[in-house]
Amino acid sequence: MAKPLLCGRMEIGRIYNIKPTVVSNTWIHRGVLSYEDAAIVSGKPVWPGGFVESLALPPGSRGRQLDEVALAALEAEQGARVRPRKKGELPALVGAQEYAELFGVTQIAVGQAAKTGSGLVAEPDYALSGSKVWLLDTVLDHAPATMETSRKKLWVLRDKVAEALQEGRYDGPGSFFSQRGNKAKPPTP
Template identity: 40%
Template sequence: MVGRGKPYLVGTQEFAALYGVKEQMPRQWVHRGSLAPETAVVVSGQMYWPLGFAVEFGKTGRGKTLDEEVLVRLEREQGPGWMPAAREELPPILGQQEIVELFHLPSQPTLVAAIESGRFAAPDWRLGGSGGLWLLDTVLGAVAELQEKARTLPWEPDPEVVTALREGRYAGPGAVVLPRGRAANK
């Protein structure tokens, strides 16, 4: 990944926009089995796909037409980067739930306060209404500055969580997609 920038990603909103469908359609594709959930990475309970995979999705006989203008806009919005085609190509990506676990913060609002005050590293992505997504290396690269600015929190990353994230075996908070809608009420 060095020198290539960050990988291009899409959440459900961006995936839907690529094909001119309603935002809930990618979730329905997963539910119906036409979009395998293992093609996505789960970050803070939400699915995100490599943009290259999302682009190819419409070419597999599913009758979907890619909106090239949306593709260009997504690439431009995400800045310099590269287009991975598979989840396995992605580096470790964190959302707020994973960061809370990484630093064993007392609560998510503690992290949100650090983000909103500018004490925390800027997100690498802002996709689909997420509170931001970060590369693990972005977060780890900001530790010294976080510790320097800290008043009460140690901002010490848990090495076991770092290893689990790097090895793709993280199973803590945010690692699974939570049920939504009627499924969540059952």
């Protein structure tokens, strides 16, 4: 499968020349964007690039104007070859939480391994809104090296987690959207 264009809040802000907070505070609140249209990776929404592109209003109208130059630059940076319109068209994606679950380690261990370049963690396919994201195929292709490099053989691929991710039925850590900030706090009575 060709590598898809993906967008988090920061990428949407970039290609529409708006602040990422407008994406989360205004677009989602007004129904322009929905978490239903996003894949949830490590608790964060990731929207298909073609879907995000389709949100643009016609040139010359007021409102959501797509910056074609910024879109092309993002597509080049990601090495994306397709612009899927639906989350069901996306390949299985892995963030740090899912990576940790795949190998039975902590998310902290994944983060440290990614920083040190120890060979335990594959090079990420994306940096979306400040988070590393991998295609599941990248992680699985790198799995033999991960397990070989692991001291005391602590990193062991969990086939059941890989199958669940591949089949779109994964419901472990990172699989649901987690509210942050004031919206995460329970209402005051």
